[in-house]
Amino acid sequence: AQSVTQLDSQVPVFEEAPVELRCNYSSSVSVYLFWYVQYPNQGLQLLLKYLSGSTLVKGINGFEAEFNKSQTSFHLRKPSVHISDTAEYFCAVRLPQGGSEKLVFGKGTKLTVNP
Amino acid sequence: DTGVSQNPRHKITKRGQNVTFRCDPISEHNRLYWYRQTLGQGPEFLTYFQNEAQLEKSRLLSDRFSAERPKGSFSTLEIQRTEQGDSAMYLCASSAPTGGGEKLFFGSGTQLSVL
Numbered sequence: 279a280q281s282v283t284q285l286d287s288q289v290p291v292f293e294e295a296p297v298e299l300r301c302n303y304s305s306s307v308s309v310y311l312f313w314y315v316q317y318p319n320q321g322l323q324l325l326l327k328y329l330s331g332s333t334l335v336k337g338i339n340g341f342e343a344e345f346n347k348s349q350t351s352f353h354l355r356k357p358s359v360h361i362s363d364t365a366e367y368f369c370a371v372r373l374p375q376g377g378s379e380k381l382v383f384g385k386g387t388k389l390t391v392n393p
Numbered sequence: 394d395t396g397v398s399q400n401p402r403h404k405i406t407k408r409g410q411n412v413t414f415r416c417d418p419i420s421e422h423n424r425l426y427w428y429r430q431t432l433g434q435g436p437e438f439l440t441y442f443q444n445e446a447q448l449e450k451s452r453l454l455s456d457r458f459s460a461e462r463p464k465g466s467f468s469t470l471e472i473q474r475t476e477q478g479d480s481a482m483y484l485c486a487s488s489a490p491t492g493g494g495e496k497l498f499f500g501s502g503t504q505l506s507v508l
Contacts, residue, residue: 282435320501321500378449379441380441386434
């Protein structure tokens with residue numbers, strides 16, 4: 279079975295500062311990795327995904343994440359955050375195509391960007 | 394593309410009553426998913442449909458829960474004999490036929506409160 283640990287439940291930062299949201303996963307087989315974002319009163323939307331290939335993936339809104347197989351991590355980064363990045367961020371894993379369709383989510387990290 | 398629509402947005406019910414939620418996916422999406430999210434937790438997978446076929450069900454989905462997608466378009470999730478532990482946000486998501494379930498589009502959810 280797969281599991282996801284998001285190490286920080288809340289991350290406060292100042293506007294224009296860099297941010298890293300940490301995600302570690304556990305799986306005995308290869309997995310696909312995702313970051314979803316949930317803005318207040320909105321549905322979750324996909325930020326970025328890692329399926330295979332280059333370990334550095336770029337997503338929407340200037341976010342990027344790096345897949346590290348040896349450390350089983352998929353940390354999300356942004357070099358300079360805006361007030362509008364305030365949201366809850368969820369890391370998730372699933373088996374590759376042909377396996378279960380189930381996405382396993384972490385508990386989420388609330389990012390608060392202060393002026 | 395009007396997005397994934399869920400109704401109602403909020404539902405308050407008394408313990409022991411039955412409730413039904415509806416999800417209208419994005420029109421060309423053949424894959425549909427139900428998740429449940431409680432406070433402080435990430436979404437938990439409940440079930441998955443490809444067209445009208447229910448292909449995957451979580452063990453979380455007790456006998457009191459049933460989901461249907463009769464014509465491969467909208468879906469309903471029914472909870473019979475509700476319990477206080479059923480209080481949660483119920484999320485629906487859909488994805489396109491190509492690319493598997495690699496990008497899910499989520500609705501805003503139905504918040505269920507069982508008194």
